[in-house]
Amino acid sequence: MSLPPLATLRAFEAAARHQSFKNAASELAVTPTAISHQIRLLEETLGVRLFDRKPRQVVLTEAGQELYPVFRDGFAAFAKAVDRVRSRPVSRSITVSVIPSFAAKWLLPRLPRFQAEYPGVNLRLHTSPEAVDLAGGVADAAIRYGVGPYTGLVAHKMFREQFVPLCSPVLGLKKPEDLRNATLLHFDWLRPDDATPTWQRWGQVADAVNHLPSAGISFSDDSHAIQAAIAGQGVVLASPEMVRAEIDAGLLVMPFGPEIKGHCYHYVHTGRGDNLREVEAFGAWIESEVASAAPIIEQSGD
């Protein structure tokens, strides 16, 4: 299927419709000479004369008359389809699924900057403790904590979560041994795994298992555990990224290490959809926020 140069077809169709090279040129915003050249080229390509030239007039040949309606209808269909697609409403909204704590602690404090950078994008946050199936259409993208696998999705790693002991400065803790006289604040993870930040695991990493007190308090909501720590009721093992504001305010301190590694946060999306551009813009913005955030803990490698 080797078509003649398409410009020749277009020139022919216009000239045939107008029965005039001059008027066809006017419509296509070129000189009549250009039309003349194109039609001559088409005739040479096909080896068939399409117009009979008369002084000041052109007349379609039989072959020309056979071709004209095909091109006329084809180009009309092209134009119609193109106009339809051009005028289709472009979605400027994206819905992002986020776990509540991340929304509250990491995302919301930063959102003014996204709005300033993308004033035309309508961002909707869909919070859920469970991972949302993006194929379901509930959300266009998600910020997920875990190891995936993100099969069939585009996944951008944001950063790796880390957990350290955090407590109120009024407790006066200085070193791991001080934990013997403290209360451990536990959080019940929905899905514990190897990377779940438990005090037991921390104790092993810190080689401080025998400093761990037997007494403690458990919470089902991690924000409650944080509140208790701020209130001086104990020491919580939590992510400093999520409590950056409280640390900056002096409500919480990191008395000692080490940090233990958790999973990574990923920004994931389907890689498709009419608002892909906006979805990707949000991801790019997240990436820049991660890159520009000052480290809270000295990185020991990853």
Place this chain on the structure above:
Amino acid sequence: MSLPPLATLRAFEAAARHQSFKNAASELAVTPTAISHQIRLLEETLGVRLFDRKPRQVVLTEAGQELYPVFRDGFAAFAKAVDRVRSRPVSRSITVSVIPSFAAKWLLPRLPRFQAEYPGVNLRLHTSPEAVDLAGGVADAAIRYGVGPYTGLVAHKMFREQFVPLCSPVLGLKKPEDLRNATLLHFDWLRPDDATPTWQRWGQVADAVNHLPSAGISFSDDSHAIQAAIAGQGVVLASPEMVRAEIDAGLLVMPFGPEIKGHCYHYVHTGRGDNLREVEAFGAWIESEVASAAPIIEQSGD
């Protein structure tokens, strides 16, 4: 109706069909980069993303899926129509209407040269003493003797007919006065007019009316008049172009002048038709034959 650049539409259709820029490039005999550029240009022109890019793969968006069948069907229809026109039998035959004497005396002796130059053109001669209406489809072209008018036709002048006294050399005529002892051979013209070559007219032009004998023979077929002249039966007023061969063979001589002017021969055609190219080729060949023919009579002008 402003369409995007047509090359972009073609690249898109091929990429959509193949679901691969690489394979589309192969089909269109360009590099994959060219496809990538074209599709990007189309997306920018429309302001809509048409493909979702994945590593090593592209997937049509909704908008892309909407456009694809329109272009697929349109270009397929174009290709089909073009192939049909390309393969249509091109007429390689032309029918030329000619008066019998011209066919016999001027055209036929020269035809081998036309055949040699245009071996693929089938020339059919349609002889008729009457002018044929070319719109009737009996003939594609005609060689006509007269002044026209050739309204609505393309007319190329071939040469102006001339008439001189011609006779057998055995008659021994040397000057107009010798006509007194000769027999005049007359031809009955179908449509006499001012330019009809009669002996009476010749006599007036030659200022030799009083040399003209009263006796003569009339023929209804000009070829018979020529034959009689060759046989030595008299003097005929005829066109030397039509008897060039007999002059060259010494069968006829032009004992004296002057020549009188007749009408012109024209090659005429409609200027249209599938075999216009061949019709025009025949006209061009006639023109070259006329140009290359050595003059028989010294031209006195016109």
Place this chain on the structure above:
DNA sequence: CATATGAATGAATTTAACTCATCTATTGGC
């Protein structure tokens, strides 16, 4: 982990499209 695969980007190159100048053959008005 190394390699293969295929799309993206941007500068450089190539090519096709287009313009300009001129010519030709009417056609229409005076």
Place this chain on the structure above:
DNA sequence: GCCAATAGATGAGTTAAATTCATTCATATG
């Protein structure tokens, strides 16, 4: 009949679009 207007043709020169080349990126595969 003459002359200006009209519209298509031709070919060289110019311009803009198409294409390539070099390089990068993100997987996917062995």
